[in-house]
Amino acid sequence: MTDRETVVVTDRGSSTGLIGGIVLVILLLAGIWFFVLGGNGGGSTVTNNNTNGGNPAPSLDVSAPAAS
Secondary structure (H helix, E strand, C coil), X not given: CCCCCCCCXXXXXXXXXXXXXXXXXXXXXXXXXXXXXXXXXXXXXXXXXXXXXXXXXXXXXXXXXXXX
16 A cells, blocks of 8 residues: 655745835835924024124125226
8 A cells, every 4th residue: 555645735925915014114114204304304493593792793895906
């Protein structure tokens, strides 16, 4: 009598679900980063610390040389 072995091969499918999950996580993180930083990627403000007592900056008087 011949012994027979049964081999079961299961198809695990493709890795489309794994790749899709990685792309989804990257898009989710990019969206959170976009909204946390104010939408423009900067989130910085310009502060003018004028410490010269409110006096205007000195202006330079550049005159043309006198004609001879």
